[in-house]
Amino acid sequence: MPPAAPLLPLLLPLLAAARPAAAPHRPTFACGGVVSGESGFIGSEGFPGVYPPNSKCTWKITVPEGKVVVLSFRYLDLESDNLCRYDFVDIYNGHANGQRIGRFCGTVKPGALVSNSNKMLVQMTSDANTAGSGFIAKFSAAEPHERGDQYCGGRLEKPSGSFQTPNWPERDYPAGVTCSWHIVAPKNQLIELKFEKFDVERDNYCRYDYVAVFNGGEINDAKRIGKYCGDSPPAPILSEKNELLIQFLSDLSLTADGFIGHYNFRPKKLPTTTVPPTTTTTPSTPSLKPTVALCQQKCKRSGTLESNYCSSNFVITGTVITAITRAGSLHATISIINVYKEGNLAIQQAGKSMSAKIVVVCKQCPLIRRGLNYIIMGQVEEDGRGKVLPNSFVMSFKAKNQKILNALKNRTC
Structure with missing residues (x-):
């Protein structure tokens, strides 16, 4: 993927298009609107200035009756x-x-997003910390049939069935498409999901084209x-309850063959296996969250x-x-x-710069300070963040450490 284009050359035609004909100055975007x-x-x-912290802005978009909204991030x-837990933009069907x-x-633009009616809601949320230039997006009205075979998704309620990317299996899926399949079983049943064939643009962090699967009917990270x-097809998935949501998104560049998946409903088994683990894990709770006992350990590398x-x-x-x-x-x-050593650490990339999130479970142990360089070793939480415990190895990074680290990188563990 090419790095993001410089901001100013990209914005000039967009701002010109957004400016009312009579306005002598560039437009100022407000916090939300109708x-x-x-x-x-x-x-x-x-x-294009930096967006403010601690804000939530909502835009309600309406196009003429009988058409759908197409939203394209520029x-x-x-x-x-x-x-996307800190600053993010949410897109919803309808207004409520x-x-x-x-x-x-981040900085990777999604493909064109299409509502299932003539209404769409866009909501941007920011927290108290780092900020960027925000976003600009164009909305337009389209006839439902104009997107032809790019339409996909829907509600699936039969006891078994399948779903696939647009154009499957004749040709590659299109660029700039979003599909959501909502599978709903009876209350006393679960959903088993398997992918038979799977080929979606490869990326170490699945930033461009991807399939995401959620427990429940509302997309919730x-x-x-x-x-x-x-x-490589994902391993078979079993829902926690009676609903699963599958979302497929392709950006505006490379595409691939796509996928076909199958699902079926199965009876919910009695949770007989959940009792023993509950009793055995109780004593270990101090290691799961920062407790007084854990954080009073002597902090020594x-x-x-x-x-x-x-x-x-x-x-x-x-x-x-x-x-x-x-x-x-x-x-x-x-x-x-x-x-x-990357392990399961989620590494974000914007242009040539890379970053990662870590959590030092006990804030004073090991002690790290903003602006300083470190060698950091640790484990990884389920969400991809690094976890640093009091016994994790952290030290100041000096140029002389480079030779040892390079030798370790070639070691087989």
Whole structure:
């Protein structure tokens, strides 16, 4: 994927198109609004300046009756996070209580997003910390049939069935398409999901084209089971309850063969296996959250780079660019200098710069400070964030450490 284009040359034609003919100055985008018509532009508050912190802005878009809304992002620059938990833009069908089409952040623009009616809701949320230039997007009206075989998705309620990407199996799926399949079983049943064939544009972090599967009917990142791309079918999936949501999104560039998946309903089994683990895991709760006992341990680094390398899930060097205390833990963003062992760590990339999120479970142990360089070793949480415990190996990064780290990178653990 090419790096993001410079901001100013990209914005000039967009701002010209968005400016009313009689206006002698560039437009100023407000926080949300109600817009209607055949087409138009919306943008984050103050765009192309930095958007404000701690805000929530909502745009309600309406196009003429009998048509659908097509939303195309022309520019996107929000704080990057693999689950878009901090700054993000949500897109919904309809104006109230509609199904969410998608949540987006970072700098990678999604493909064209299409509502299932003549109404769409766009909502941007920002937290107290890092910000970017925000977004500008164009909405337009389209006839439902104009998108032809790019239409896909829907509600599936039969006991078994299948779903596939547009054009399957004759040719590649189209660029710029969003599909959502909502599978609903009776209350006392679960859903088993299997992908028979699977080929979606490959990327280490599935940023461009991807399939995401969620427990429940509302897209909620806390309920996300997984995000998939590449040419290896995901492992079979079993829902927690009686609903699953499958979302497929392709951007505006490379495409691939696509996929076909099958599902079937199955009876919910009695949870007989859940009782023993409950009793055995109770004593270990101090390791799951920052407790007084865990964080009162003596904070002293043990071992060496060599002795800690293989036992760590990830090993990176980087600069601490943000450090925020939340519930006794330190949440930090690391601008990566080098990756020696990636493991399951979620690494974000914008142009040539890479970053990762880590959580120092006990904020004072090990102690890291904003603006300084470190070697960081640790484990990885389910959401892809690095987890640093008091016994994790962290030390200041010096140029002389480079030779040892390069040698360790070639070691077989």
